[in-house]
Amino acid sequence: MKNITNPSPQSSNNVTAPIVSSFNDRIRPLLDCVDKLRHLNIMQEGIQLPTIVVVGDQSSGKSSVLESLAGISLPRGQGICTRVPLIMSLQNHNETELHLEYNGKLVPTDEVHIAEAIFLATNEIAGHGKGISNIPLSLIVKKNGVPDLTMVDFPGITRVPVHGEPDDIFEQISAIITKYLTPEESIILNVLSATVDFPTCESIRLSQKVDKTGERTIAVVTKVDKAPEGLLEKVTSNDMNIGLGNVCVKNRTGNKSYNEARSEEARLFQTHALLSKIDKSMVSVPVLAHELVHIQANIISKCLPDIVKKINDKLAVNVAALNMLPRHLSSVAETLTMFMRILSSTKESLKKIFLRGEFDEYAEDLEMHCTARLAEMLNEYAVEQHAKSIEKKEDFLMDEIMSLTEANGIGLPNFLPRAVFLNVLQKKVSGISATPEVFAGKLWNYIETVVIKVLMHHFCNYQQLQSSTRCAVQNLTAKRKDGSINWVREIIEMERLTDYTYNPEYVGTCSRLMAQQKPFMEIMNDSNKRSIINLEGIGEVDVGSLRKHKDVVQQAFELKMRMIAYWKIVLMRLVDHMALYTMFSLQKMVNYEIEEEIVNELMASHGGGVERTYGIPWC
Numbered sequence: 001m002k003n004i005t006n007p008s009p010q011s012s013n014n015v016t017a018p019i020v021s022s023f024n025d026r027i028r029p030l031l032d033c034v035d036k037l038r039h040l041n042i043m044q045e046g047i048q049l050p051t052i053v054v055v056g057d058q059s060s061g062k063s064s065v066l067e068s069l070a071g072i073s074l075p076r077g078q079g080i081c082t083r084v085p086l087i088m089s090l091q092n093h094n095e096t097e098l099h100l101e102y103n104g105k106l107v108p109t110d111e112v113h114i115a116e117a118i119f120l121a122t123n124e125i126a127g128h129g130k131g132i133s134n135i136p137l138s139l140i141v142k143k144n145g146v147p148d149l150t151m152v153d154f155p156g157i158t159r160v161p162v163h164g165e166p167d168d169i170f171e172q173i174s175a176i177i178t179k180y181l182t183p184e185e186s187i188i189l190n191v192l193s194a195t196v197d198f199p200t201c202e203s204i205r206l207s208q209k210v211d212k213t214g215e216r217t218i219a220v221v222t223k224v225d226k227a228p229e230g231l232l233e234k235v236t237s238n239d240m241n242i243g244l245g246n247v248c249v250k251n252r253t254g255n256k257s258y259n260e261a262r263s264e265e266a267r268l269f270q271t272h273a274l275l276s277k278i279d280k281s282m283v284s285v286p287v288l289a290h291e292l293v294h295i296q297a298n299i300i301s302k303c304l305p306d307i308v309k310k311i312n313d314k315l316a317v318n319v320a321a322l323n324m325l326p327r328h329l330s331s332v333a334e335t336l337t338m339f340m341r342i343l344s345s346t347k348e349s350l351k352k353i354f355l356r357g358e359f360d361e362y363a364e365d366l367e368m369h370c371t372a373r374l375a376e377m378l379n380e381y382a383v384e385q386h387a388k389s390i391e392k393k394e395d396f397l398m399d400e401i402m403s404l405t406e407a408n409g410i411g412l413p414n415f416l417p418r419a420v421f422l423n424v425l426q427k428k429v430s431g432i433s434a435t436p437e438v439f440a441g442k443l444w445n446y447i448e449t450v451v452i453k454v455l456m457h458h459f460c461n462y463q464q465l466q467s468s469t470r471c472a473v474q475n476l477t478a479k480r481k482d483g484s485i486n487w488v489r490e491i492i493e494m495e496r497l498t499d500y501t502y503n504p505e506y507v508g509t510c511s512r513l514m515a516q517q518k519p520f521m522e523i524m525n526d527s528n529k530r531s532i533i534n535l536e537g538i539g540e541v542d543v544g545s546l547r548k549h550k551d552v553v554q555q556a557f558e559l560k561m562r563m564i565a566y567w568k569i570v571l572m573r574l575v576d577h578m579a580l581y582t583m584f585s586l587q588k589m590v591n592y593e594i595e596e597e598i599v600n601e602l603m604a605s606h607g608g609g610v611e612r613t614y615g616i617p618w619c
Contacts, residue, residue, distance in 0.1 A: 056191030
């Protein structure tokens with residue numbers, strides 16, 4: 001362990017000297033600053049303050065150490081006496097003044113009634129009984145001769161609950177203490193009883209979890225008169241990494257005054273055969289007070305610049321957020337101007353992400369990169385359509401042969417009736433008719449999600465408008481979705497009823513496919529030829545079983561090839577039309593419809609008008 005090397009205020013025989021020196025005058029302004037920040041609950045904003053955190057196992061003498069530093073009496077009794085975090089602010093002052101602060105209250109008290117006042121305040125915070133709470137209680141002690149210190153005391157750590165204490169008392173206490181121990185700005189004052197083996201103390205285990213090197217920990221050893229044997233070795237060894245050193249003290253007992261207790265402590269460390277061997281810079285309450293004041297001053301000086309920076313950063317963020325809040329609108333004209341400005345910026349954002357492919361407003365949100373997402377959806381739609389239309393190798397030409405057989409009538413032979421082609425076409429169109437409708441619904445669900453997200457962003461400061469604008473968007477996209485589905489049904493019906501294209505690709509593809517008819521018919525007419533043939537658009541098929549249908553197989557082959565060529569055009573049309581219709585609908589929605597829908601929603605009788613929406617009184 002590291003020995004304390006600062007000069008002791010009790011190195012002389014004058015044990016009745018003040019507990020602190022004039023150093024208080026230099027530390028007080030810094031401590032006042034930190035205490036004011038603490039009073040402003042700045043730690044709730046995530047800004048940690050330098051704090052001396054007092055921890056110790058139950059019955060370690062922790063409360064007695066605090067009493068000796070403050071010169072007052074704290075609550076005593078069986079079990080846990082401190083049931084809430086007690087923020088004790090000691091201030092060296094000519095006149096004595098004590099008061100408690102909790103739950104927004106300021107309760108004056110005095111040295112005689114302080115223990116009772118803390119007991120009552122604790123009951124109000126943590127309830128009657130033996131439960132604990134993480135809500136702090138502040139005790140301000142202004143008194144002549146006390147060190148200028150601010151410390152936080154906690155319930156003593158115990159693993160075994162006594163009658164009336166919660167079963168998980170250890171876990172509750174550990175959680176509260178750990179919250180205060182963890183910040184790097186915290187100094188840990190670990191109170192240890194000389195009567196126990198230090199490494200077995202729960203307080204040591206807790207502090208070492210958050211301060212493994214011990215650079216933030218100082219130990220105070222109590223009850224030294226009850227176990228003086230081997231104490232010198234315990235406090236001078238380096239077994240537990242107590243980086244800020246150790247101080248041995250003898251706390252006040254009985255009804256002695258604090259001056260009497262200090263005199264008795266001084267005599268003990270001067271005359272005891274074993275305790276007198278401990279270096280005087282490591283013993284007595286005045287030495288402890290002196291060290292804590294110095295340590296506190298150092299940590300405040302170290303942390304204060306960073307705290308100021310964090311406060312300024314937090315202030316800048318809050319000011320920016322404040323500036324984003326809507327300004328007060330006092331007239332209908334101002335209200336309409338603001339509304340139109342917001343609506344215009346909303347439309348511009350929608351144009352950027354839907355029409356121009358600009359994503360700077362939502363750079364990290366890939367879902368809002370709408371042109372890319374819409375292209376992905378259309379590609380998936382095209383792949384799905386194509387997957388449902390792959391020609392089957394099994395039972396090659398049998399559907400066509402069946403259709404030709406059923407359409408057979410009195411007429412010229414080897415003539416392909418148009419009705420047969422339409423019949424096959426209608427079956428194929430019916431097989432894929434549901435896919436475009438499903439895609440249209442999925443497409444407009446995505447568009448609705450994006451539009452609402454953009455609107456909520458631009459109207460975020462006007463909660464009273466969000467409901468109306470959301471409703472307007474939902475109504476508009478519902479109408480657009482229904483319109484798209486109806487349009488899809490019409491397109492499907494057109495494809496079902498008419499076989500027409502002016503696309504030259506059809507003629508080229510059809511001619512190329514029909515060129516395969518000659519080798520195909522050679523196989524049909526010569527049973528000695530190998531029956532396997534590789535056909536473009538279909539692949540390798542066995543056509544041997546078709547020889548028994550020689551009367552219609554040539555027509556069936558022509559029907560199949562013409563349908564393959566034409567079906568490619570149909571699928572292209574369905575995808576192309578969907579893309580064109582989507583962009584056309586988006587253009588209309590962004591440029592005109594969304595504005596009209598929002599205005600109509602606000603002006604409707606249930607909307608209350610712009611005046612009521614913005615809180616402007618009727619004239």
